Amino acid sequence: MFTVRIQSAPFDAACEAAALSDGRQDVGALVTFTGLCRADDAAPEAGGRLVALTLEHYPGMAEEEIARHVEEARRRWPLMGATVIHRHGRIVPGEPIVLVVTASAHRGAAFAAAEFLMDWLKTSAPFWKQEEREAATGWVDAKAADDDAAGRWDPLP
Amino acid sequence: MKIRYFAWVRERVGVEAEEIELPAGVATLADLAAFLARRGENYAHAFENPRVVRAAIDRVHARPEAPIAGAREIAFFPPMTGG
Numbered sequence: 001m002f003t004v005r006i007q008s009a010p011f012d013a014a015c016e017a018a019a020l021s022d023g024r025q026d027v028g029a030l031v032t033f034t035g036l037c038r039a040d041d042a043a044p045e046a047g048g049r050l051v052a053l054t055l056e057h058y059p060g061m062a063e064e065e066i067a068r069h070v071e072e073a074r075r076r077w078p079l080m081g082a083t084v085i086h087r088h089g090r091i092v093p094g095e096p097i098v099l100v101v102t103a104s105a106h107r108g109a110a111f112a113a114a115e116f117l118m119d120w121l122k123t124s125a126p127f128w129k130q131e132e133r134e135a136a137t138g139w140v141d142a143k144a145a146d147d148d149a150a151g152r153w154d155p156l157p
Numbered sequence: 158m159k160i161r162y163f164a165w166v167r168e169r170v171g172v173e174a175e176e177i178e179l180p181a182g183v184a185t186l187a188d189l190a191a192f193l194a195r196r197g198e199n200y201a202h203a204f205e206n207p208r209v210v211r212a213a214i215d216r217v218h219a220r221p222e223a224p225i226a227g228a229r230e231i232a233f234f235p236p237m238t239g240g
Contacts, residue, residue, distance in 0.1 A: 064217075124237060
């Protein structure tokens with residue numbers, strides 16, 4: 001089962017992971033990654049404490065772009081299932097933002113595919129974070145480190 | 158052709174989406190960005206550094222030199238910060 005969902009509601013990572021192995025005996029490795037909204041205390045001149053993130057997305061393209069990377073992950077590794085959920089809207093520290101679950105017979109493929117999907121989610125899924133801080137609101141800048149992480153995956157022939 | 162804007166590109170332009178008649182000579186995404194940048198101060202601000210603004214043609218990422226003939230929907234936006 002391969003699923004991509006974009007939603008504003010929170011998700012239950014344990015339920016989503018269990019759904020990939022329920023009723024089957026061939027899954028030997030299930031990797032679950034959850035990305036959370038993290039409280040960070042910027043200096044007062046940088047806006048101060050993070051109150052919330054608001055994620056804007058490109059409806060339609062967000063699902064399609066993530067699905068394209070799920071398809072590529074399936075060409076690279078023998079996956080038995082994958083679930084990607086990305087939230088949009090206002091999210092406060094401690095809440096989940098993104099979920100990647102990968103299922104395979106062995107851990108190598110499941111770990112690698114989960115990391116591959118997260119690296120591409122960061123740099124190519126059309127989402128934009130706006131930070132709401134105590135004293136300021138602003139768009140988050142893209143990080144060169146994220147581009148580097150995505151760039152380490154060699155293109156498929 | 159439908160043009161959509163997201164995040165700070167949308168805020169600077171001032172609209173989420175609009176229909177635009179393409180003038181002759183606008184053949185690529187880079188041509189379209191340059192054409193839009195001449196439409197007013199808000200557009201000039203949004204496209205002041207065209208190398209930073211990314212684009213998609215019919216909901217697929219595309220490079221500035223990509224041809225736009227036949228496209229239904231073009232979007233301009235900042236580098237992505239999801240995940």
